[in-house]
Amino acid sequence: MSDCCIKGFQWDGEPKGHVTNLAGNATYVTGSNRKVAILIIHDLFGWTFPNIRLLADSYAEEVDATVYVPDFFGGEVLPSEIISKGPSEWGPLDLPAFIARNTKDIREPEIIAFAKALREQHQSIGAIGFCFGGWAVFRLGAKSHNNLVDCISTAHPSWLTENEIENIGVPVQILAPEIDPVFTPELKEFSNRVIPLLGLDYDYQHFPGLEHAFAVRGNRANKAEMKGLERAKNAAVYWFRQWLH
Numbered sequence: 001m002s003d004c005c006i007k008g009f010q011w012d013g014e015p016k017g018h019v020t021n022l023a024g025n026a027t028y029v030t031g032s033n034r035k036v037a038i039l040i041i042h043d044l045f046g047w048t049f050p051n052i053r054l055l056a057d058s059y060a061e062e063v064d065a066t067v068y069v070p071d072f073f074g075g076e077v078l079p080s081e082i083i084s085k086g087p088s089e090w091g092p093l094d095l096p097a098f099i100a101r102n103t104k105d106i107r108e109p110e111i112i113a114f115a116k117a118l119r120e121q122h123q124s125i126g127a128i129g130f131c132f133g134g135w136a137v138f139r140l141g142a143k144s145h146n147n148l149v150d151c152i153s154t155a156h157p158s159w160l161t162e163n164e165i166e167n168i169g170v171p172v173q174i175l176a177p178e179i180d181p182v183f184t185p186e187l188k189e190f191s192n193r194v195i196p197l198l199g200l201d202y203d204y205q206h207f208p209g210l211e212h213a214f215a216v217r218g219n220r221a222n223k224a225e226m227k228g229l230e231r232a233k234n235a236a237v238y239w240f241r242q243w244l245h
Contacts, residue, residue: 015053017060017067023117025070025110028053031060036244037122038067039115039140039149041133043216044098045078047071051216052130055233059128062237065244066122070114072107072136083217104135104159111136115148124244128153128236130216134183135159143169151243153236155215158182166194171201173239175232177210205235 017030028047038059042052047069056067078098082090118125127149129137134157139145141152147170154160155175160183172195176188195202207214210228218229 013050013054015050016057017053022068022070023110023114025072025114026075027071028056028069029066030057031066033064033066035123036063036065037118037125038063038065038240038244039118039125039127040067040069041072041111041127041129041136042069043131043133043213045080045083046073046076048077049080055216058233059237059240063240063244065240068118072111073102076101102132108136108139111140112145112148115140119148125149126151126153126240126244128155129157130155131158131182131213135161135164138164138168141170141172142167145169151239153239155232156180156183156212160187162187162190165191166198168195168198168200171243173203173205173235175205175207175215175235177207177212177214177228179210180212182212203235203239205232207232
């Protein structure tokens, strides 16, 4: 993880959904389609972050889906006020310790269990992961999981490995900013070289001039960032419409 994983802007707006519990996880739910579901796997700011819930509302309405944002941090939430501050102003926050409590080995089992619970309730399931959630959607879409989800999308993924990329088994979309110290040029090149050879539908979108986290924490007051986050949202909406309906 890099400092960029918790920088950005918090958006104004009031989420429209409700909170429930599914597969043992507190979950924000929005939308009412009984056949089509989208699982959002959050970034380091977790499931209560307003931006992720506002995006969920948009997906629910524009894709016509029930959208789920589960808590995959065991009830722990990073303080949202640090979003505009540097490491010297994080106060008591111990980011390495937080990350150590939320490793892949710790969180993957409950993410898989949640997707299985969704599969029992819905006919079509898509998954999208932002930053921290990026590696997780690749795990959900792995060949070994026998189409646990029907397609995946990710924006500026973190912790993603070449092994996870080459073992993807469902249609995949990547929303990649030009400037990203986590989803590196090497990983971008590997994705664009390997995924087309897997016989899968693949949508790679490049966002020039934009930085890691733009799609979920971009500055709406900045014209270029607003254009980019709208384009990213629209791309994900179109992707899910195509594969889930």
